[in-house]
Amino acid sequence: MDIDHIPSRRALDRYIKERFPEADMYEREDFLKKAPSIxxxxEIHRRFSETYGxxxxxxxxxxxxxxPRLAVDRNFDAIKLGLLEQGFTDKDIEAARVKLHELHIEQGWYL
Structure with a gap:
C-alpha cells in the first residue's frame, strides 16, 4: 500500500504560500504533515495517480x-479507475471520496 496525498503535498504547499504568506516553513510543514491522504x-498509485512521480x-x-476541492475530485477520479479494476466497489470508493472531503473541511483547506 502507498499513501497518496490528494491533492499532492506540493500543491497544498503552494496553496499555503499563496493564502498565508506569513506562515514560515515550520508552520507549513506542520500543516502538510496532517494533510489528508488515502x-x-x-500499483494503482503508480499507474493512475495524476501526481505520482x-x-x-x-x-x-x-x-x-x-x-483544492476540485483537485481532490480530479485526483480521486484518476485513481478511481484503478480501484474499480482492482475490485473495489463504487460505493466504497465514493465513501472514501466523501471522507477525504470531510477531512479537508475539518482541517480548513476548504469549506
Whole structure:
C-alpha cells in the first residue's frame, strides 16, 4: 500500500504560500504533515495517480493549488479507475471520496 496525498503535498504547499504568506516553513510543514491522504495499492498509485512521480509538474501543482476541492475530485477520479479494476466497489470508493472531503473541511483547506 502507498499513501497518496490528494491533492499532492506540493500543491497544498503552494496553496499555503499563496493564502498565508506569513506562515514560515515550520508552520507549513506542520500543516502538510496532517494533510489528508488515502492508502491505496502501490500499483494503482503508480499507474493512475495524476501526481505520482514526474506527473506532478509545476503547472499541475499550480492548478491544484487554485481550488483544492476540485483537485481532490480530479485526483480521486484518476485513481478511481484503478480501484474499480482492482475490485473495489463504487460505493466504497465514493465513501472514501466523501471522507477525504470531510477531512479537508475539518482541517480548513476548504469549506
Amino acid at each position: 492508502a491505496i495499492p502501490t 514526474g506527473r506532478n509538474h509545476a503547472s499541475k501543482q499550480m492548478d491544484d493549488a487554485v481550488d
